Amino acid sequence: MTALSESLAALAEGIAAAQDLGLDTTDAERTADLVEQRIGFAGNTYVIALAGGTGVGKSSLLNALAESNVSEVRAIRPTTSRPLAWVEENDRQEVEPLLEWVGVEDVVDHQHRNLADVAIIDLPDVDSVNLGHRATVDALLPRIDALYWVVDPEKYDDERLHGYLRQLSAHGDRMVFLFNKADRLGEDDQRLLAEDFARRLSTDGIGRSSIRMLSARDGQGVADLRRDLAGAADRKAAVAAKLATDAATALSEVASKAGIEAETPPTSLVEAKMRARASQEAVTGALAVVDPAGVGRQVRAAVQNQARRQGGSLLVRILALLSSLTGTRRRTADPEGYLMNWRRRGSLGHILNPVRRVVTDALAKLPAGARTPAIAALGMNDLEARLVSAIDQATRQSREAARPPRSFLWGLVGVIQLALGGVLLFAIAWYLTIIFGPGGIEVATVEVPYLGPVPVPLVLVVASLVASFIFGALLSIHAGWIGRRQARLVTARVTAAVESTVSDTAFAPLDRMDEARRRLHAALLQSRG
Ligand SMILES: Nc1nc2c(ncn2[C@@H]2O[C@H](COP(=O)(O)OP(=O)(O)O)[C@@H](O)[C@H]2O)c(=O)[nH]1
Ligand SMILES: [Mg+2]
Structure with a gap:
């Protein structure tokens, strides 16, 4: 367990104990909820998942990011697709339980110097994820740090996709939208489609969406994306440290209401x-x-x-x-x-x-x-x-x-x-x-x-x-x-x-x-x- 998940567990236990003492724990509970919402993958690795319909270019994007052929790119629709993970060598052990839970069998190690502590899960297409797979996107969300939805000029407007996004709108701030195949659009069209997509997302309940125009084929936007991901693990560590402090502070406030201090173990109330x-x-x-x-x-x-x-x-x-x-x-x-x-x-x-x-x-x-x-x-x-x-x-x-x-x-x-x-x-x-x-x-x-x-x-x-x-x-x-x-x-x-x-x-x-x-x-x- 990381320091953060440990602090969160301690806070939860402290809240339960304080409630048995009849104390008001509203503030501490609010902090616990905030921490829990933001905790993401409980480890140091920054884990993102690529989701999207068939053929939008998830595998191509992963390959472009990795600058190598990690995932198979298929011109023809695949009849079966298995989830695949691209994980830094040193993080493999930490991520293993999550991968098992998702059902990932194909794990590719990387030593990409620019993407330290970043792991990317290339999910099967959203249609199949949606249908009965254990790791449906909504169940996966609390266990990873961010979900990257890949769309293309044909599929960005797909009603099935938006129906699904509406259900997940509460997690909007953990989602990034990668508008792929920009090479097929002129500059004006790129802007128009991006605006149109943002509007649709807004009606889905995702008001402040982050949309990136890019192309796995000619590399537009890929370097930017990689740069962004490169600092992600560090940012995550900083956020985690702050959250752990928040949790610890909330806990000691609750404890002091009960008259409990870390230094002195409580004695029985009645002799x-x-x-x-x-x-x-x-x-x-x-x-x-x-x-x-x-x-x-x-x-x-x-x-x-x-x-x-x-x-x-x-x-x-x-x-x-x-x-x-x-x-x-x-x-x-x-x-x-x-x-x-x-x-x-x-x-x-x-x-x-x-x-x-x-x-x-x-x-x-x-x-x-x-x-x-x-x-x-x-x-x-x-x-x-x-x-x-x-x-x-x-x-x-x-x-x-x-x-x-x-x-x-x-x-x-x-x-x-x-x-x-x-x-x-x-x-x-x-x-x-x-x-x-x-x-x-x-x-x-x-x-x-x-x-x-x-x-x-x-x-x-x-x-x-x-x-x-x-x-x-x-x-x-x-x-x-x-x-x-x-x-x-x-x-x-x-x-x-x-x-x-x-x-x-x-x-x-x-x-x-x-x-x-x-x-x-x-x-x-x-x-x-
Ligand atoms: N024009 C264009 N085609 C792309 C791009 N990215 C992927 N493709 C093509 O889209 C098809 C599906 O790609 P793939 O990566 O297998 O999609 P996935 O099913 O989402 O993993 C393949 O024929 C790719 O060559 C892109 O940026 N531009
Ligand atoms: Mg694929």
Whole structure:
């Protein structure tokens, strides 16, 4: 890379870093654009390309300039034409990548003393360049120093040529127009055609065109052109040096806005210990509001409820129905709702204050002019809103995990409990039949079966109650176990999510800012070489 392209790269990097710091980089960007527009071929060689329609005399002109037979001149239209480059021996390596990109395979070395550091690419005719060749003229333009359009008395007015030039008019100042075959025109005609051509170019949007009348055949204008090209590489070097200085100046202006100097590497805006403490405080504040342990309690209760809903006894079901009707269950066993409504449980002050303290401290280390933009770059203006939405998102992600599971086992217990309830009801009905049975039946005459000394209905009542109690207890133990496990998981998950969310949202922008300041400093060093 040359000094100029290196300065430009450093400037681009510096601009990007300064934008991360929220700084206004309009001026620096304008300089970068100017430099980029004028940078041309990124090397010391002055590279020009000859473009133009078939038969206008590109090859003849190259030969005339070189004073030797470099490129084949064809009287008859060629069916194929390959691009060719004429390059000074010493520059060949530098130009090689460009030639490869263009697709030039024929390279002729030269040692022309008058054309030091000049390379000329004889492009295939504009028609074929235009059609699908990789190096279309417009893509080539930013990579070379100048484009020389060759026209002749027949083709200078060609509508296809002018259509193409209209698209390229923004690059007008990099184009030179060589009006060839002047030997076929009288002096007056030369002047008239040149004026006519200039008018046409002007309607194409190329107002200040440089048109040279010349003849490859009798040498008119060729010596002038060669003289002009002879100083081109030196002029290019002078321009490049000036542009490199412009780029470096623009970069140090941007850097000084950020308070960055080449001599002193920037230190972290926030001391690590202070930051760790603030982060801890903010996280603790956030956990106090979100209350992962509380969420865990709700999960446990919700799991018990679910187990009861699936596997509860008749009596438990009736109680559950009553409590759901009065809304008691909603409040104590709704982990999702508890999670989602975290904001109602406290203020965000304990999260925001430590962050603000650290940021205030960091801002003090910046130049006065860089503070306001930094506040915006750090996202301090909407810190609260960003924190809320980040924590919202974190809690939403744990929502699924907080939902109580369903269990086949609990369903099975539910069926058994219903059966036991049936037995109980049956036994009670049996007793009632005996006591309030149809009139006239004497108690003694009804035979009640006995199991040992105890009447069967009583056995049924007691046994079904005891069994139901045991199943209920087992259900509750199992649900408690499942619930505790799930609660632990959810608590850990919510805690982790809140921790990373708070530190990311609040402190990651500070890291990015430190990083941007280091990048800016590195760019500054790079541009100084
Ligand atoms: N009269 C005249 N003919 C020229 C001149 N330059 C080139 N020619 C002729 O134009 C034809 C095409 O030339 P060439 O260099 O192959 O054109 P290219 O296709 O643009 O490379 C050839 O017959 C040349 O002799 C010139 O200055 N005057
Ligand atoms: Mg040719």
